[in-house]
Amino acid sequence: MKANFAFQNLCGTVYRQGNVLFTPDGNSVLSPVGNRVSIFDLVKTLGFENRKNIACIALSPDGKVLLSIDEDGRAMLVHVRKGTVLHRISFKKAVNHAAFSPDGKYIAVTHGNMVQVWTTPSALAREFAPFTLHREYTGHHDDVVSIAWSKTSRYFITTSRDMTARLYTLNPVEGFKPKTFGGHRDVVIGAYFSDDERTIYTVSRDGAVFTWTAKKDEDEEDIMDVPSTSEGAVEHIVAYTRWGVSDRHYFNQPGTRVVCATFHPGTSLLIVGFSSGVFGLWEMPEFTPVHTLSISNEKISSVAVNPSGEWLAFGAAKLGQLLVWEWQSESYVLKQQGHYYDMNTLAFSSDGQNIATGGEDGKVKVWNATSGFCFVTFPEHTAGVSTVEFAKGGQVLFSASLDGTVRAYDLVRYRNFRTFTSPTPVQFCSLAVDPSGEVVCAGSIDSFEIYMWSVQTGKLLDVLSGHTAPVAGLAFSPSGDQLASASWDRSVRLWSVFGRARTSEPITVSSEATALAFRPDGKEICAATLDGQLSFIDVAEGQISSVIEGRRDISGGRKAEDRTTAANNPSSKHFNSVTYTADGACVLAGGSSKYVVIYDRAEGVMVKKFQISENLSLDGTQEMLDSRNMTEAGAIDTIDTTGDASDLEDRLDHTLPGAQRGDLSKRRYRRDARTNCVRFSATGRSWAAASTEGLLIYSLDESTSFDPFDLTLDLTPESILSTLESGEYLVALVMALRLNERPLIHRVYEAVPPGDIRLIARQLPGVYVERLLRFVAEHVESSPHIEFDLLWVSAMLTSHGRFLRERRGEMASVFRALQKGLMGFETSVAKLCDENSFALDYVLSQADLAAGIMA
Structure with missing residues (x-):
């Protein structure tokens, strides 16, 4: 089995903090998610990672280069299309805002109470010192909050916490001194140039908007501070203008503050987000209210407008919401929200199209594996969701929760159609559904029993007793005649649930069992234990056949308060989730550390180890700690600095004393880097992990690597294309499959005439059947040629049916991929x-109505 899985996408989390941006074409939104950046068009997450959570991002005017800056001021210059890091730089201080000049030649970055302007590095050539400091601008007495460039890139205006805004020129201008715009009574959130650069608008946090224009004398002429020897006064009219307040406007939103704002010069629209979750549009300079709407229960953290001014993007950090609103039609273009707290569990549907997740917030969400969007949320649970499972048909979803209920959801009508409860209230921590989808079982934390219900009637069928500790894992065998359970009482039990005997002999494992999984053929069980071992149990013999010692494989990552090294820390040396690959050859396991590990089952060796995150904002990602960060009060990162905040609402502490989980109120805390659940897709081409960062999806991407199947000297792209032009379709197809270059296979595949498909499929050698079927399964997901693909599938299954049936075990992943596409x-x-x-019913009804009126 191949193990070259690469990071593909991040779902489940759509926005964390920082600013959101539109691309220059206005069709995509860039959103910071932890230490990564997600692009919401076809929904993909760029592969690079910052050292810590991203504080702000800036996109070049041509949309090719992205500047991503983390909380410590370390920045990366990234090529957006390729997702590769071009250059790195540390600004030495936390950065509040960064902006490219409209001509793309400069980058302005806040640096404490100063502003630094850097020349933009080349995205084509490699340079020894790519970032060159153009100038450093001073004058503010407190931290600079925002930067806005003029359309000509000659000037920029900055706002600060010192309640002023200042106008600077990019290059020195004779006789010019930076202009100060004062008069506000609170922090100035933003300042903006009008389209003609004759007007400047400043917005403060207390809800005041000042309009600045040129002062006029008695003769109604603009007053300018032009030196007598100055040339080019018209060219630098903004610099020489004497600015004054012409109008003062107020939003009059009682009890709220302005959190973010942006301005669209083309339409003169001022968009403002408030702390109450309300946003508003005002047309300037008349300050005419256009639109006001409440879109969130929490404050709006960031706002952006696309170049045409039609779409608005909003991010709410506390709820993790990302919204795109079309204000003219008053409709949502995009509305996504991740889990409010940690993501506890996940499950792939049988066809691999959907992924269900359950969170600590009590919500069950279903995501489309291809697009990455959440298309339904079930909020019925009142406590954390511990496990979710799909029925084998894929149209029913089950979830178990700590609120003492197991719920069944209909994915056709999107409703909770059945709720299962126990005779006495218990908390459920594990769940299993038999292959027929007619029986559901759940294991409890407090009563140590396993409850069985009928899905059709909702009645309790049986209660299985025997464990003396919480039941951590449940799984039905693929045939459905046996139920396996793993418990903290250091035992794994096999139950014949449909037989007469309800007793079961315990199989003792080395430590408390935390998870288990059945091999796809049902002959073996893998159980994870608290001492870091994976025990493999032979179902027929009822005893442990082999053990993999995984303590050293999963150990790693040192927490800020750890007194011991990562190698000697026992707290992160166990797996809490385990799953088999689709062919049963390997085992995927993840736990309370930053690693997910794949083991080869036959050899008992580690195949590959994946690090889910390199985000230093999470606890447990560093191997070595910096002793300079240790103080007498503990690690600097763990010291609560809430009382040092400048704003009253940031200084207030509303936390519950002693709350450690499910409480994300305002205080200094660090989340652990851990994996709560790992699952393989039914197609075997990808796997997902529910982690602290969100839903991480890894997949096999062969299009970026050269991996020929049977390479010879005469096998070249030119020879394949010449063979195809001569009409030898079978030979060309075999050659393309041997070279294993996807674009070539795609070209040859679609060049085959539909009338020749059946003949070519019949003559195809058996060694290429699996590769061609796998390609067809991938082609089906992205191609509009439905009939063409169906002809290929029908011809391949008809011609090689016996061959495929004899190898149905190893071909299971191919069959599932085909099923997903079909x-x-x-x-x-x-x-x-x-x-x-x-549409036809409507047209016919209108015709009948018209005929009735005529009659």
């Missing part, structure tokens, strides 16, 4: 037919 076809065609039926 189910997508069925859904699309059914949806299109329904829409056409509704």
Whole structure:
């Protein structure tokens, strides 16, 4: 089995903190997610990682280069299309805002109470010192909050916590001194140039908007501070203008403060986000209210407007919300929200199209694995969701929660159609659904029993007793005749749930069992224990056949308060989730550390180790601690600095004493880097991990690597194309499969005439059947040629049916991939037919109505 899985996407978390941006074409939104940046168009997450959580991002005017700055001021210059890091720089201080000049030649960055302007490094050539400091601008008495460039890139205006704004020129201008804009009574959030650069607007946190224009004398002429020897006064009219307040406006939103604001010069729209979750649009300079709407229960942390001024993007950090609003039609373009607290569990649907997640906030969310969007949220649980499982058909989802209920959801009508409860209130921590989808079982934390219900009737069928500690894991065998349970009482039990005997002999493991999984063929069980071992149990013999020692593999990462090294710290040396690959050849395991490990089952060796995050804002990602960060009061990162905040609402502490989980109120805390659940996709091409960062998806991406199947000297792209041009489609297809270059296979595949498909499929050698079927399964997901793909699938299954049946075990992942694509076809065609039926019904009803009126 291949283990070259690479990071593909980050779902489950759409926004954390920092500012959101639109791309220059206005069709995509860039959102900081922890120490990564997600692009919401086709929904992808760039592969690079900052050292810590991202504080702000800036995009070049051409949309090719992204500047990503973390909380410590360390920045990366990233090529957006490729997702690769071009250059790195440390600004030495925390950065509040950064902005590219409109011509793309300079980058302005806040630096405490100063502003630094750097020349933009080249994205094409490698340089020894790519960042060159152009100038450093001083004058503010407190931290600079924002920077706004003029359209000509000659000037920029800054705002500060000292309640002023200042106007600077990029290059020295004779006789010019930086202009100060005062008069506000609170922090100035932003300052903006009008489209003609004749007007400047400043917005303060207390809800005041000042309009600054040129002062006028009695003759109604603009007053300018132009030196007598100055040339080019018209060119630098902004610099020589004597600015004065012409109008003062107020938002009059009682009890709220302005948190963020932006301005669109083309339409003169001022967009403001308030601490109450309300945003508003005002047309300047008349200050005419255009639109006001409450879109969140918490304050709006960031706002952006696309270049056309039609779409607005909002980010709410506390709720993790990202919204894109079209204000003219008053409709949502995008509305996504992740789990409010930690993500506890995940499950792939049987066809691999959907991923269900359960969180500490009591919500169950279902995500589309291809697009990465959440399309339904079930909020019925009143406590943390511990486990979710799909029924084998994929249309029913089950969830178990600490609120003492197990719920079943219909994914066709999107409703909770059944709720299962126990005779006495208990907390459920594990869940299993039999392959038929008719029986659901749940294990409890406090009563140590396993409850069985009928899905059809909702009645309690049986209660299995025997464990003397919480039941940490449950799993049905693929045939459905046996139920395996793992418990903290250091035992694994096998139950014949549909037989007459309800007793089971315990299989003792080395320590408290934390998770278990059945191999796809049902002949083996893998159980994870608290001492870091993976025990493999032979189902037929009822005893442990082999053990993998994983303590050293998963250990790593030192917490800020650890007195011992990572190698001697026992707290992170166990797995809490384990799953088999689709062919059963490997085992994937994750736990309370930053690593996820793949083991080869036959050899018992580690194949590969994945680090889920390199984010230093999380606890447990560093191997070595810096002794300079240790003080008499403990580590600097753990010291509560809430009382030092400048704003009253930031100094208040509303936390519950002693609360450590599910309490993300305002205080200094660091979340642990850990994996709560890992699962393999049914196709075997990807796996997902529910981690502190969100839902991480890793997949096999062969398009970026050269991996030929059977390479010879005469096998070249030119020879393949010449063979294809001569009409030898079978030979060309075999050559393309041997070279294993996806673009070539795609070209040859689509060049085959539909009438020759059946003949070519029949003559294809058996050694290439799996590769071609896997390619067809991938092609089905992205191609609009439905009939063409269906002809290939039908021809391949008909011609090689016996060959595939004899190898159904190793071909299971290919079959599931095909099923996933064909189910997508069925859904699309059914949806299109329904829409056409509704349209035809409407047209016929209108015709009947018109005929009745005429009569």
